[in-house]
Amino acid sequence: MTSLTQAGPTVPVGPARTSHARKKPRGSGRKWLEIGFFTGPALIVYVSLVFVPVILAAYYSFFNWNGMGPLERFIGFDNYTRALADPVFHTAVKNNFFVLIASLIIQGPLALGIALMLNRKLRGRGLIRLLIFVPYIISEVIAGLAFRLILRAPPNPTTFGPFDAMLNAVGLGELRQLWLADPNVAMWTVFGVLTWKYVGFAILIMLAGLQGVPEELGEAAAIDGASWWQTQRHITIPLLGPTIRVWAFLSIIGSLQLFDMVSLLTPGGGPLQSTHTMATYMVLYGQNRSQIGFGSAVAVILFVISLTIALLYQRFALRRDLEGSLTGREG
């Protein structure tokens, strides 16, 4: 994925060690011992719990298995064909990509715009930064539950649920919806809640990136008669490129793995299974119905999709940025 370039500046050779030797000469044996000792625990835990399960998932996916007892019923690619032919799975994949794309084209510019606006001396800047970040710090589960309570449908159509009541109080009662119960609206509602949760994170990352844009450039542009917007568009935003690309990468990965929020907002796949994601589909059909082989096949499909997108993205969008950032000195 990335390559390590050399360590720091070259080291001047000190006095010959042999004349001051008070310890055993460093043989490669000892070095390997130290390497093994230091990396051993991490490697054991890491490889066995991160890589092995995915390999196992690939193995289980070729069987019809309920998780108990021996793996006996080999069925080849049947689990895969079943998933790929299931309209509910198609909806799930579509939802993942919907969130992925919507996050990029809605959350991104929104966060960028707000960050640009907030990138100036403001009183209470620390407080603003704090409040914007609060949704990110709360568990997705708790946020999802809070919104499920806020967006719930009223007992009967003549009354309002909490959110609709608040809309009504400011005169927007016309906009009421069955936010989480209408199959046409539910996934948008889920996206809305996700935006609430993660746009603060995006704003903060952009603000951090903006710190790296020197003020003098803005001033020079102003001297040349550029408006604020022109400055942003031609100077600031391009300089934010690496930051934006990293944020986009994190956003893409998160969109593909969506589970917690969706499970709490719309348990069981949502109205008419309209809010399934690949992960909720996998858990419902694989774990809850005890069809581990099938669930594993879905996991492998999710893995292949994620890996492909991540590799493509890194190759074309991120390569320049990562090589520099991961090998340079940490601030």
Place this chain on the structure above:
Amino acid sequence: MARNRKVAVAASMAAMALLVAACTGNTTPDTTPEPTTEPGETTTEPNEPVDPVTLRWWHNGTGEPLAGLWDSVAREFEANNPGVTVEVQGFQNEELQRTLIPNALLSGDAPDIFQAWGGGEIRDQVAADYLKDLTGLVDEEVAAIGPSVGGWQLDGKTYALPFTFGISGFWYNTELFADAGITATPTTLDELYDAIEKLKAIGVAPIAVGAGDGWPAAHYWYHFALKSCSPAALSAAQAELTFDDPCFVRAGELLEEFIASEPFNEGFLATSAQQGAGSSAGLVATGNAAMELMGHWNAGVMGGILRDETGDEEATPPEFLGWFNFPAIDGAAGDPTAALGGGDGFAVAKDAPDAAVDLLKYILSPEVQQRFGESGAGIPTVDAAQDSITDVNLNLVQEGVASASFVQLWLDTAYGGVVGGAMNENIVNLFGGQGSPQGIVDAMKAAADTL
């Protein structure tokens, strides 16, 4: 440094193990002697003290009166059996059935005694060897329960005991019916359509359905299938999971027509079955809808909702409640008196201690069953407790059970989780205007193929 950490890890693992063991209780086998009681007698003297045993008991009674009743039963059993501790816990029904119990069984750490809905689940759990075979241990109870124990038996062996059994039908608001000018409860489908029109004319939602939870909507298809398919076809479908009889498609077509007549409350796709005043039970309880097709427990659920909503601890099921069986369908192949029902029971885990079987027997004892009936929680299964039901509506349900020539277990219970889940999802799709009657049957067949 690594050495210190290893010691720390080992120490914390040991501490963790102790902590977890203390908190979750163990299921070490014990040597409880069998209580020596004759059938019909209640245990009034405590049994001999035994090695300490903790039983875990999971049930679905999250509201009153069931939660309180099971708690009392647990405490009494502890008092009568020194050394036995009973950890009783109530969970929301869908989660318990679809997630908690299957996962606990799968993990090998199942509770000792847990809710058993009968039918296909029993079949699957026995096949995976999760359940204790109770044959020979509960003969008195089986005799006292009668034929409805069949849903909890397999090949003549008993794996669980039902403590309540009843059939589903339409719970309705007698006052609203009177307001709408409906003089007699519908006995045929045409009369039901008629009643729906009259209710719409006075601006009342005719039927509340908790389609948000899936199964309440699915019950409509089950009833249509019950009245369209011959008993033989239904029995074959349950035994072999084959759905080739055209009556199953016919059921979907009848349902499609029914939905098209728009008899339901607004936003029914979002409505839950039992949770709060906005649920289908709540809608009927508060007078916002006229009817609900639901099981025999519904009156108790409505009472609980009214207690929560009004804060009045004495609130009971509404006075205006009435009940009638799902109407017959003229010209259909099914048995016109057939009833769709089910019950709840408790099963015992394979490796549970003997005390768990004793607890099961105590739950099914006539005395506890009598209290169960009197609490209004449902219809007890044990013969001797039948007169405990004083509620007029439950008496109607009891008559319905008694007069049914054929009783079918809920279809999603009968067919098991995989087929049942696919069936319910596709039926709810039909409610949402997607899918087709043929699509429902195709999905069921496809799901059966994956087993």
Place this chain on the structure above:
Amino acid sequence: MASAFAPGIVESSSQRLRRRLAQPFVYLVALIVCGIMVAPIGYVMIGGFRSNLQITANPAGWPDPWDLSNYVSVLTSARFWGQAWTSTLAAVGTTLGVVILGVMAAFVIARYEFRGRQALYSLFTAGLMFPLTIAILPLSIMLRDLGLYGQVLGLIVPQVAFALPITVIILVPFLRAVPAELEDAASIDGASKVGFFWRILLPLSGPGLVTVGVLAFVGSWNAYLLPLFVLGAGGAHVNDYTLPLGVAQFSSQYSSDTAGVLAFTSLAMIPALVFFLAMQNRIVSGLQGAVKG
């Protein structure tokens, strides 16, 4: 005339007007954004002070009267404190594991030269492509077979494993940044490489360790999928769930008690909020640093 914006710049009056208007506008935007972020949390917290009757009658209203019973009943329940304890245990255990194992592995990658070092680093970074979501089904079976189901340790060990990639990625540049001269000076004084690690490198990498520690702590505290399998499916007692899992379970078991659920949810949010307030500088700068590079 010169403007305050930059001395020497001459602004037209329309430019100056626009700038003067921009400032209050920005405050307005900031106010709206902060308000939207905080309002739902406010709703949940205030809702806990109402009774179910109030909520049914007026879903979005103010408490009238203020009812403490919901909060009191949660604060006096064994369930809430048991779950808070489990969450704490899991988070602390995960943080310790992640920091210790992570810094050891990052040390080797950052300061040793050996064949396969590049491969080792790539191994860790590749882990970002293997998220928990994909591994969860086989992982849960593995944990079950290892006897870690239903226990906090079954949470800690996998969480450590899955946190290692980001930890190593953050720590390696930190450890590299320490100049080689320091290491040489240490070896001249007779310290071994391990001694250098222990006495010089570790103290110097404090900020990096705090950053990864905070990330690991927050990640563990808010986790849901893994506890759902390990504790929920694993059959642990409700009082031994973590808080997010406990809140979800509470909301389904007591679904008709809306006020109670709101109170429980609010209280479950508080530890995270308090922690955030205490560590906010670390969290924010850590994330920014990880992104900026």
